[in-house]
Amino acid sequence: MKVLVYSSKDFEIPYLEKANNKKHELTFIKDALSSQTAMKAIGYEAISIFSADEACFITIEKLKDFGVKYITLRSAGYDNVNLRAASRLNVSVANVPAYSPYAIAEHTVALLLALNRKLVESNLRVSHYNFNLNNLVGYDLNEKTVGIIGTGKIGSVMCKIMNGFGCKLLGYDIEENKDLVKSYDLHYSSLQELCSQSDIILLHVPLNKDTHQLINEDIISEMKDGVIIINTARGSVINTEHIIEGLRNGKIGALGIDVFENEKGVFFKDNSQEIPNDDFLIQLNAFPNVLITGHHAFLTQEALTNIAETTIYNLDCWSSGRETENELILKHATL
Ligand code: NAI
Numbered sequence: 001m002k003v004l005v006y007s008s009k010d011f012e013i014p015y016l017e018k019a020n021n022k023k024h025e026l027t028f029i030k031d032a033l034s035s036q037t038a039m040k041a042i043g044y045e046a047i048s049i050f051s052a053d054e055a056c057f058i059t060i061e062k063l064k065d066f067g068v069k070y071i072t073l074r075s076a077g078y079d080n081v082n083l084r085a086a087s088r089l090n091v092s093v094a095n096v097p098a099y100s101p102y103a104i105a106e107h108t109v110a111l112l113l114a115l116n117r118k119l120v121e122s123n124l125r126v127s128h129y130n131f132n133l134n135n136l137v138g139y140d141l142n143e144k145t146v147g148i149i150g151t152g153k154i155g156s157v158m159c160k161i162m163n164g165f166g167c168k169l170l171g172y173d174i175e176e177n178k179d180l181v182k183s184y185d186l187h188y189s190s191l192q193e194l195c196s197q198s199d200i201i202l203l204h205v206p207l208n209k210d211t212h213q214l215i216n217e218d219i220i221s222e223m224k225d226g227v228i229i230i231n232t233a234r235g236s237v238i239n240t241e242h243i244i245e246g247l248r249n250g251k252i253g254a255l256g257i258d259v260f261e262n263e264k265g266v267f268f269k270d271n272s273q274e275i276p277n278d279d280f281l282i283q284l285n286a287f288p289n290v291l292i293t294g295h296h297a298f299l300t301q302e303a304l305t306n307i308a309e310t311t312i313y314n315l316d317c318w319s320s321g322r323e324t325e326n327e328l329i330l331k332h333a334t335l
Contacts, residue, residue: 001319006033007050019308038062046070057085064089072314079207087329094314094326099306105157107297108232111256142166147198150205159184170194200228207234217242226253232297235261240280254289258297267294
């Protein structure tokens with residue numbers, strides 16, 4: 001099968017080539033998919049896209065006209081694909097539902113520990129041979145209450161890790177997981193209760209119409225003073241303007257984000273010569289108690305191997321006329 005791989009990054013190409021083992025004809029391009037770049041897919045039966053690509057109605061319509069029948073995402077999240085359009089136009093879409101929940105959960109812990117123990121500031125001082133410890137006081141995670149919003153694959157690993165730290169766990173999800181209650185003493189609660197009782201709040205929900213700006217000024221006002229919030233899910237799960245206000249007035253003690261609501265067109269590339277004209281990003285970067293990474297929570301060898309293998313598996317299924325169990329339209333038959 002001829003496959004155009006949009007938004008391909010140097011670090012992932014060797015993994016995709018190894019998993020492919022020359023079965024499919026892969027062409028790698030750096031451009032992100034958009035209505036403007038859709039025409040690059042002329043002559044390809046399938047395309048592969050990443051989380052920063054935009055598969056809106058118009059783009060999918062164009063892809064269909066150009067002969068594209070299959071879209072395989074190299075990500076778990078698929079909020080960037082209009083599944084309704086794909087279904088209507090008979091374009092199959094599949095994702096990589098689970099490539100390594102450990103990668104994301106462990107990165108979440110890295111952000112939390114770095115913020116709580118002020119590692120960035122500490123390292124900055126040491127690099128200047130300044131070993132003064134003032135204002136570097138953190139707290140023990142042991143016995144603290146951690147609120148986990150979204151207890152799916154990543155949230156479940158988070159429960160295991162935070163239970164290991166000796167934390168008390170509160171969970172909020174539309175579907176409760178009894179195993180987590182039994183194994184890690186997780187207590188499910190309402191969103192309000194979780195937010196009012198947690199010292200640390202971790203976000204692991206997909207972006208959908210119900211989670212869009214779930215963390216906004218109303219819910220922030222219910223949180224404990226000095227709460228630490230970590231978002232490795234999707235940028236728009238939080239209202240960035242309200243979060244900045246919370247940081248400014250001291251309600252939020254620290255913020256760690258791997259995702260940002262305006263990340264499209266900014267993340268995944270070097271903008272150092274032309275600083276993005278994004279007021280939110282500039283303001284967030286200026287806070288000493290904010291730690292931002294550029295959507296790289298997934299970036300482990302294991303995750304990249306699994307992403308590549310599942311992407312090639314999805315293509316294998318389609319090229320042999322089979323459905324893949326990772327097909328999103330089949331899973332969302334009510335669309
Ligand atoms: P999952 O589907 O296993 O778990 C999501 C959980 O959220 C489910 O338990 C679901 O019931 C719950 N949920 C859905 N809507 C909800 C709502 N309105 N209110 C409360 N709970 C709700 O997904 P997984 O693998 O744990 O990933 C979660 C998200 O993490 C992904 O959707 C993706 O956006 C993000 N992600 C970020 C990555 C990164 O590199 N920063 C990499 C991979 C995923």
